[in-house]
Amino acid sequence: MRTHWLLTWFLAAAITLSGWATFEWYWRGQGYAPTVMDSFDLWAQHRARAVKSAPPQRVALLGASRIQYGISPAVFRDETHALGLSVDPVMLAVNGHYPLAALRDLSEDEKFVGIAIVGIDARGMDRRVWEMQREYVQHYHHNWSPSRELHRRLLTQIQTVSIAERPDFALVTLVKRALDGYGSPHKEYVTLERDRSGGTDYKKSNLALIRAARINEHRTYYPANPPPSSEVWLTEMREVVRWVERINARGGKVVFYREPVSDEHFDLDEQNFPRPTYWDKLAAIMPATMIDFRDHPTLRIDTPDTSHIDIGDIDRHTRALVRALRQQGVF
Amino acid sequence: MTFDSLTFAVFLAIVFPLYALLRSWPARKNVLLVASCVFYGSWNPFFLLLLAFTTVFDWWAAQRIHTSQNERQRRIWFWASIAASLSLLGYFKYAQFFANTAIDWFGMVGVKYQPIDLGIVLPLGISFYTFESISYITDVYKKRLAPTKSLRDYGLFMTFFPHLVAGPIMRFADFNAQTTTPRHVTGDAVSLGAFMLVGGLFLKIVGADHVFAPISDIVFAPTFQAGFVASWAGAFSFSMQVYCDFAGYSLAALGIAKMFGFHLPPNFEAPFASVGIAELWTRWHISLSNWLRDYVFNPLGHYRKGRLRGYLNVMITFTACGFWHGAAWHFVAWGAMHGAFLVVERLLKDSIGDWKVWDVKPVRWMFALLTFALFSWAVVYFRAPTLALAWERTVAMFGFASKSAATLAWNGDAKVFAAGLVLGLVAQAWLKSRKGWDWVPAIAWPWRVALLASMSLAIILSPGKTQAFIYFQF
Numbered sequence: 001m002r003t004h005w006l007l008t009w010f011l012a013a014a015i016t017l018s019g020w021a022t023f024e025w026y027w028r029g030q031g032y033a034p035t036v037m038d039s040f041d042l043w044a045q046h047r048a049r050a051v052k053s054a055p056p057q058r059v060a061l062l063g064a065s066r067i068q069y070g071i072s073p074a075v076f077r078d079e080t081h082a083l084g085l086s087v088d089p090v091m092l093a094v095n096g097h098y099p100l101a102a103l104r105d106l107s108e109d110e111k112f113v114g115i116a117i118v119g120i121d122a123r124g125m126d127r128r129v130w131e132m133q134r135e136y137v138q139h140y141h142h143n144w145s146p147s148r149e150l151h152r153r154l155l156t157q158i159q160t161v162s163i164a165e166r167p168d169f170a171l172v173t174l175v176k177r178a179l180d181g182y183g184s185p186h187k188e189y190v191t192l193e194r195d196r197s198g199g200t201d202y203k204k205s206n207l208a209l210i211r212a213a214r215i216n217e218h219r220t221y222y223p224a225n226p227p228p229s230s231e232v233w234l235t236e237m238r239e240v241v242r243w244v245e246r247i248n249a250r251g252g253k254v255v256f257y258r259e260p261v262s263d264e265h266f267d268l269d270e271q272n273f274p275r276p277t278y279w280d281k282l283a284a285i286m287p288a289t290m291i292d293f294r295d296h297p298t299l300r301i302d303t304p305d306t307s308h309i310d311i312g313d314i315d316r317h318t319r320a321l322v323r324a325l326r327q328q329g330v331f
Numbered sequence: 332m333t334f335d336s337l338t339f340a341v342f343l344a345i346v347f348p349l350y351a352l353l354r355s356w357p358a359r360k361n362v363l364l365v366a367s368c369v370f371y372g373s374w375n376p377f378f379l380l381l382l383a384f385t386t387v388f389d390w391w392a393a394q395r396i397h398t399s400q401n402e403r404q405r406r407i408w409f410w411a412s413i414a415a416s417l418s419l420l421g422y423f424k425y426a427q428f429f430a431n432t433a434i435d436w437f438g439m440v441g442v443k444y445q446p447i448d449l450g451i452v453l454p455l456g457i458s459f460y461t462f463e464s465i466s467y468i469t470d471v472y473k474k475r476l477a478p479t480k481s482l483r484d485y486g487l488f489m490t491f492f493p494h495l496v497a498g499p500i501m502r503f504a505d506f507n508a509q510t511t512t513p514r515h516v517t518g519d520a521v522s523l524g525a526f527m528l529v530g531g532l533f534l535k536i537v538g539a540d541h542v543f544a545p546i547s548d549i550v551f552a553p554t555f556q557a558g559f560v561a562s563w564a565g566a567f568s569f570s571m572q573v574y575c576d577f578a579g580y581s582l583a584a585l586g587i588a589k590m591f592g593f594h595l596p597p598n599f600e601a602p603f604a605s606v607g608i609a610e611l612w613t614r615w616h617i618s619l620s621n622w623l624r625d626y627v628f629n630p631l632g633h634y635r636k637g638r639l640r641g642y643l644n645v646m647i648t649f650t651a652c653g654f655w656h657g658a659a660w661h662f663v664a665w666g667a668m669h670g671a672f673l674v675v676e677r678l679l680k681d682s683i684g685d686w687k688v689w690d691v692k693p694v695r696w697m698f699a700l701l702t703f704a705l706f707s708w709a710v711v712y713f714r715a716p717t718l719a720l721a722w723e724r725t726v727a728m729f730g731f732a733s734k735s736a737a738t739l740a741w742n743g744d745a746k747v748f749a750a751g752l753v754l755g756l757v758a759q760a761w762l763k764s765r766k767g768w769d770w771v772p773a774i775a776w777p778w779r780v781a782l783l784a785s786m787s788l789a790i791i792l793s794p795g796k797t798q799a800f801i802y803f804q805f
Contacts, residue, residue, distance in 0.1 A: 004776045005522035008783060015784035020791055037795065142452070147332040147373035154337040167795025172541035176743025 020164060027163045030184060035166065036159045036192045038095070040139040041152040046196055047102075047140045048149075049090050051111035056086040060112070062102050063119025066259040067093035069190065069198045070119075070309050075318040083322070085331055091196040097132035098124035100240065103254070105137040107243035115330060116247065117255045117321075122273035125282075126228060127236045156194045191311075199311030202304045211305045215264050218306075222272050230277040237282055244288045254288040255330055257321070260299060265306035289328045296324045332373045334583045335532055342370065343587070350591060356513035360487055363591070367490035371455070378454040381419065382490065388415055389464045390485045393471040393478035409472040413465060420461045423453050428658030456496035458655060460489055462622055467503045469626060476504055484510045491593070493584040497577070499598040499618035514592025519772070526783060527586025527768055533786040534579030536793050542751040543572035545744045550724070551714050558736035562727040566707035568748050569714045571755050574603065577616070585768075597767055603706070603756055604763035606698045608672040611706060619655075623648050642677070646670040656713070661721050665712040672705055696760075703756070 036042070050060045059076070061067050073089040080087040092102055099118055106112045123129075159165045167173065168185040177183065189205035192198040202210075227233070244254045258279065261269065273279070275292070283290040293299040298320035301309050309317055325331055332338040346366040353359045372379040392412035399405050427449050434444045467488075470476035479485050488506045489495075550557050550565025557565060581598035588595045602615035612620045628648040634641030646667065653666020688694055708728060715721035727736060739745050771779065 004779075005519060005772075008776050008779045009522060009525075011780045012783035012787060015780070016787040016791065019784070019788045023792065145373060145375070147336070147338045150341060151332070151336045151338040154341075158337075164792050165794045169792075170541060170794055171789055171792035172537065172747060176747055179743040179746050 020162075023164055024162060027169065031187065032163055032169075032185070033191075034159060034161055034163050035188065036156055036194050036196075037166065038192055038196060039152070040136055041144070041148050042156065042196060043092065043094065043136045044140040044144040045149055045152050046090050046092060047136075048144065049088070050092065050106065050114065051109055052088075053111075054113070056088040058112070058114030059087050059089045060102075060106060060114060060116045061089055061091050061093055061119070062099040062106075062116055063093035063257075063259070064098055064124070065093070065095040066261075066308060067091075067117075067119035067257075068095050068196065069200050069311075070259060070314060070317055071197065071321065072314050072318045073195045073197050075315045076322060079319050079322040080331065083326060083331060087331075093119060093196075094133055094136060095198075097136075098129040099133055100125065100130040101133040101137055103240070104130075104243050105140075107246045110250065112247065113250045113252045115253045115255065117257055117325075119257050119259050121258050121261075121269060122233070122278040122282075123227070123269065125237060125240070126225075126233065128225065160194060197314075199314055200305070200308050201311040203310075207304055214305045214307055218265055218268050222268060227272045230281060233278060234281055234285070237286070241286055244286060248287055253330060255291060255325065255328075256282075256286065256288055257291045258293055260293040260301050260303055260309065260317075261307050262303045263306045265303075289325075289330050291321075291324055291328065296320065296327075299324060332370060334528070334580065334587070335536055338373070342366070347590060351516045359514070360483060360510060363492075364483060364487050364490065367487070367492040367495060370492040371490060371495055374455050375452075381454055381457075382460060385416060385419065385460065385464055386486050386489045387482065388412065389468055390478070390482055393468055394480070396468070396471050397478045405472065409468060412468045416461045416464050416468075420457055423451055423457055425658045427451055459498050459500055460495065462500050462619075462626075462655075463489060463503075466500075466622060466626060470503065479503075479507060491588070493588040493591075493593075494595055497580050497584070498616075499581060499584065499596050500622050501595065501618070505596065509593050516590070516592055520592060521590045523768065523771060524586040524589030524591075526771055526779075527589065528583045529586075529783060529786050529790070531579045531581070531583030531586060532790050534575040534582065536579075537786075537789045538575030538751065538755070539572045539579060541793050542747055543568045543575060546739070546748045547572055547714060549739070549744075551716075551720070553716065553720055556733065556736045557724055557727050558732040558738050559727055559730055561737060561739045562711075562724045562732070563707070564739050564745070564748065565714075565724065566711050566728065567703075567752055570603070570703065570707040570710050571752060573710065573713070574599070574755075582768075600766070601759040601762040603703050604699055604759040605702050606695050607676050607702055608669065608705060609676055611702055612669075612673075619652070623652055627651055642674045645673050645677075649673065661712045661715055661718045664718060664721065665709055668709040668712060672709070699760075 050058050052058060061071055061073065061076075068091065071089075071091070071093075073091050076089040077087060093099065094102075099120060103116060103118055106116055155165070163169050166185075168188075174185075177185065187204055189201050190198055191201070228236070247254055279290070279292060291299075293301075299317070301313050301317050301320070304310055322331075332342060346362065350359055350362050350366075353362060368379060371382060389412050392408045392415075395408040396405050396412075399408065430447055430449060434446060437444055467476070467478075467485075471478045484507060485503075487510055488501065488503055491501075491506070494501055546568035547565050549555060550561050551569070555561075578599035585595045585597065596618055598616060598618050600614045600617065602611050605611035605614050628644055631644040631647060632640060633644065647670075649666045649670030650663055651666065652669070653663045656662045656666070689698075708725070711724045711728070712718070712721040715724060726732065774782075
């Protein structure tokens with residue numbers, strides 16, 4: 001009996017590993033690659049880093065997709081190192097989620113004494129979208145634990161080497177796609193690294209389609225969500241001013257950075273949130289550094305889909321931002 | 332850490348060899364106790380203190396009950412222990428519910444209060460270990476059991492990590508028999524235990540999360556207007572989901588315990604092959620239904636005080652069962668429905684009697700399907716987040732859906748669910764006559780290899796959708 005059990009386990013392990021290897025070999029042959037998958041746990045893992053004591057100085061990169069897919073923490077670290085600084089950039093931006101809940105959380109955390117760089121535009125400061133990252137914050141405070149950290153670190157390790165860990169390659173999902181006649185999964189043009197930074201590689205995508213969808217989404221957003229008046233908006237932002245003051249009082253700093261956008265996307269933003277009556281008025285009352293890409297020629301980087309820079313421009317964008325921060329006296 | 336996490340894999344890879352390598356049985360028990368505390372504390376160390384308090388207090392109270400010759404003193408210690416256990420459970424699990432209900436009821440008579448959020452976090456597994464401690468103290472009080480003098484053994488009974496957070500609900504006598512005699516780690520037990528662990532993870536990760544959850548998530552979304560077909564599909568899919576989820580967890584727990592040489596009582600034995608709801612409750616969450624029978628239904632008087640009183644006792648027991656599951660009215664409704672099914676079934680059996688036709692196979696299959704349909708109807712009240720939504724789905728299930736109601740698209744999700752449902756029910760029919768998992772070593776080894784390899788590969792190829800175990804919320 002025991003011999004049969006040993007044989008059972010040995011053969012089952014061999015078949016399982018061979019099956020897994022064959023699966024990887026087949027899909028890699030089709031041009032797919034592994035990628036890290038973002039999650040509440042991965043966010044929480046990096047959020048925990050943001051409050052570690054200096055040195056190095058912690059720099060929390062807050063924002064949505066434009067920061068997550070537009071800034072490289074590794075290049076940021078190297079660039080600041082070249083300036084003689086010891087900085088640890090922490091990517092806390094979340095694709096599709098405006099970041100003010102995360103900024104509020106950092107302001108309430110006495111341990112955070114670093115720099116918060118908040119990638120945001122006036123629309124992202126509208127009170128209706130303040131809570132978009134709240135779930136991430138709550139997960140960090142209520143669920144994050146050493147056991148989750150160990151799980152997430154091991155999972156990240158596996159995700160960097162195995163396509164099988166991508167949810168769109170789950171066996172049942174593939175069967176469902178086959179039954180629906182959809183064939184292989186889409187070739188993803190967005191990738192993510194273990195430091196939560198990513199990139200959009202428009203060479204791997206149907207750019208015209210993505211661009212049209214992006215503009216269409218923007219066209220429908222504003223009629224459905226008309227912007228508040230500049231007075232209302234500014235009154236609400238006074239609460240954010242208090243968060244920033246709290247961080248400043250602890251020796252930290254806050255930077256609001258309006259990232260590059262272009263074409264119709266830019267035009268619609270300007271029509272709904274004109275700079276002179278929103279951003280510039282905020283700059284007058286906000287005790288933070290305000291950076292608008294239009295004021296820095298090096299930050300005027302092309303955005304192929306009107307909203308995000310290409311993966312090939314991330315390093316240039318990061319270096320330009322570090323230089324702008326230096327210029328403004330943040331470092 | 333949960334059984335399906337990588338952290339647990341590391342935990343098991345450290346604890347099991349350490350346990351197996353030790354020769355001394357007390358040392359092995361110490362390892363298990365420490366490991367169980369680490370396992371539980373990994374969620375929230377504060378709740379470990381709570382568990383420690385319950386454990387030490389009940390152990391001590393049991394000693395007092397046993398040694399006291401004075402009946403009044405015995406009764407005081409007994410009720411003190413019961414009150415301590417139920418107060419903690421009441422506070423952590425039901426305080427918010429009672430506050431909300433009071434506010435709602437005051438609102439009905441025109442006294443308005445603002446809703447309050449007490450911010451209470453439910454300690455994991457509190458419903459399970461509270462029942463275990465109540466059964467221990469009751470058995471000692473009723474003199475069915477002599478209390479243990481070993482705090483370590485009692486602590487191990489309460490905290491033993493395979494059953495700590497979601498059962499099976501153990502009885503002290505069963506567990507103590509295993510802690511007072513050394514357990515042996517044998518190759519056969521480890522192999523079978525690991526096989527059961529893989530089987531449990533397969534049920535949870537592949538069955539519950541990938542095959543069945545997508546349909547129930549669609550149908551029970553509050554914004555979805557479900558029609559007749561969609562509502563039944565949602566009900567069937569959640570029945571299978573909760574089975575795969577909880578039976579998967581229980582099977583993994585049994586398997587892990589077996590690896591360490593322990594035997595935990597089975598919690599599920601092909602429940603969807605049952606003919607009648609009464610049989611179903613002897614096969615579904617067996618450790619809970621046994622507990623309710625022994626510590627609620629029997630003390631209430633069983634059927635001894637007459638038929639009507641018996642029916643009332645059934646209703647009380649199953650309504651309490653619903654309330655144990657969750658502090659919300661829809662859980663109470665779910666429990667009450669099961670009570671009502673059991674009463675009606677008993678009435679029918681008593682009035683119709685034993686006809687030979689009931690034993691004809693096709694008739695039994697038909698009744699088994701009817702039982703599954705009844706269970707699925709009730710489970711709507713378990714799954715729906717509110718009574719109103721559950722009622723809406725019930726109305727649709729009986730053909731009175733609104734005209735704008737949607738049907739389910741016959742797409743990949745639905746096809747995989749349908750195939751999973753048929754396979755699941757056939758598997759249950761096959762498993763019905765087999766007791767426990769003894770059939771596994773008996774099957775030809777090439778089949779065993781095929782089964783193990785396909786389950787393992789399916790687990791590896793099923794990333795990304797892992798949801799929390801449903802019974803962890805209780």
